[in-house]
Amino acid sequence: MPDRGRTLLGPALALVHTGRAPTRSALTAALDVTRATAGAVAAELAALGLVTVDPNPVGTGRGRPSHRLGITPDGPVVLAAQLHADGLSVALVGLGGDLGEPVHHPLPADRAPEPMFRAIAEAGAALVRSTHRRCLGAALALPNPVTEPDGTALAALHFGWPSGTPVAALFAEHLNAADLGPRVRHPLRTAVANDANLAALAEHRHGAGRDARHLLLVTSGHRGVGGALVVDGRLHTGSTGLALEVGHLTVDRCGRDCPCGNRGCLNVETDPQALLAAAGRTPAPDLPLLAQASTLTREADHDPRARKAVDEVAKLLAIGLAGLANILNPDRIVLSGLHRDLLAAAPDHLRSVVADRSLWGRICQVSIVPADLEYAELVGAAELAWQPYLTDPQLAAR
């Protein structure tokens, strides 16, 4: 029999976590319970060491001032890890998206799964040992699709891993085999997910998608276009975790060839290479493509050729976004990576093409905004690691 007790504890912690319950009074309203219950819930979260009730009250006009609720400073943390094309990052993250200073490591020379996961585990364990705060869980962001619920990687092209690599199991095993120090829940709860999905989760809870109900995130980075959807606070990952593979949406029927066999895919039409080509530039071999393309977007104001290229690629991106809006009908689209730069360089153009090209775009305007978290993937990984505790905070009892 499951424990059905304290159904309000999780929602209450989630509210404090996302900053939506700044005071006990606000918590009472948000949970739609009596003040007595909200007080008891806050007290229990405080007893678990997760939430702190500020002893000095803050006045808000008339009436008795309320006490601020906040995440306990020095409370427990989770380990967030991210593997990307040219390195690995780890950070400790408290509740409230409170990201510690990330630590970056180069990748090991041998990029087979075993050495990679050993490196991740070592970097993570070292960070966990270095803090005096309790560590309750860990999660890893990977730059490739991760199947659900089995947690295997598909098409880890950068690393040459075979499809079906059991990344969830590898992460759990290597991390729990490492020396994690004394202040760790053993075995550590672990999880692995795709980086775009985690970035969307982070932007929804702590970034540009705070008050959105249906958040679509689209990003362009080193490995093509990625997408993710958050619906009512939960990731839409599809039935096997492979949803939102938006890279092969057709945006230009006369466009360039894509390895997938089609033409004019979003992937090849809005990536750094396409932008540089549209401006007639040959990529410098010594600089990352993404950085060159990003620079180009900032030159649009004074360089007509850059302006033309930006407008052209922004239009193709907008056509793709319009297609997605027709299917998903989000109320917010968050753009990240190079797409964020395109939005910054041609905001009106991009937004108006989306409105024109989507069926109801002129009637139901969707807000299109830039991502605003520097380390969205790490924050998102932390969200994933925190998730069990946000669902049932009593798991945090020592």
Added chain:
Amino acid sequence: MPDRGRTLLGPALALVHTGRAPTRSALTAALDVTRATAGAVAAELAALGLVTVDPNPVGTGRGRPSHRLGITPDGPVVLAAQLHADGLSVALVGLGGDLGEPVHHPLPADRAPEPMFRAIAEAGAALVRSTHRRCLGAALALPNPVTEPDGTALAALHFGWPSGTPVAALFAEHLNAADLGPRVRHPLRTAVANDANLAALAEHRHGAGRDARHLLLVTSGHRGVGGALVVDGRLHTGSTGLALEVGHLTVDRCGRDCPCGNRGCLNVETDPQALLAAAGRTPAPDLPLLAQASTLTREADHDPRARKAVDEVAKLLAIGLAGLANILNPDRIVLSGLHRDLLAAAPDHLRSVVADRSLWGRICQVSIVPADLEYAELVGAAELAWQPYLTDPQLAAR
């Protein structure tokens, strides 16, 4: 303060409703509660007149035989209504998707909103008065997008209604103004939604999508291609109810022109006209296009030109489905209308193109099946009308 009591009542009724709790013992397992609780819940649902515990037990091998749970015969009903291009249908539907004989009416000569909704209300009220069973709610399926949460129609092309017609309010007002007889909850709870969405809901609960977690329904009828998605038992209607407008997905970059300004949209490439044209047939003016196209698909086995046309259009449909699968990653696709006929005529071809064209189609096969409800829209409308009672069965107390 909301009533938090009896949280199990709704889930229990939903299980009986969808046939997943055939006995009290099964209910115990499905709800993950003690036998005492399941017994109490079943007793309360019986007291509400919704569920009946069969007095004669059925043996299932060893042990004391369990009693069957079933929807109370002669229990309450809801009114389901559907407006389509050439008529209006109404039916009374009990729990369990128990559809009574539908009644069909022609449309009034004047197709403005007022006369149309008066006709719907009259037909519905007559049906409601004709039964001795209690009527608890009503819902209407419309062949055009319906916005949420305000319940207005967009682009009701068949009827020439202006965008923004408040269809939800019109339905509620006209129906409740009609003479509904004595056995009706007053005012009747009403709801209005898009027909494709309701068909998907019906197929998920009582049809070809029974055990699917992520169900994508795609249909082709008189008014183009419609789509709908059911995720974990709930409709994904997007932030404003306009999701799954899949008609303008590009499936052929050299295809025919579409009124939307693009080329090769799913709408124009897989509609009855396209199929007839692919077979080199000129549509007979005296027969509905849909019927002619449907007949054509059944001739594919002995007519090579029909075969070629079916394969061609099935391929274009499959390309569209593959694109949707990349974005939504459903575990089941249900095809309805002409698309159902295409699946019947070229099942292997269609399935293999979807598998080849979707990114992970060969790894995570999605099952593609034909719709199997004759009146899916009406059953779906009933689901919508039942929804409040499935959430809180105590609303059914007289």
Added chain:
DNA sequence: GGGTTTTGTTTAGGAGCGGCACAAAGTCAC
């Protein structure tokens, strides 16, 4: 016919939350 297995019911008890009353801590009006 007596064990075994599975199901249904009864009873007692616990936990969570609402309701209420009262206390506390501020603002506002004068």
Added chain:
DNA sequence: GTGACTTTGTGCCGCTCCTAAACAAAACCC
């Protein structure tokens, strides 16, 4: 500055839903 008002926090009681455990019932097996 004083009292009225407003808003917040807390203790206590009771209701309700659910679990647990024991018992009873109805089939099967040998």
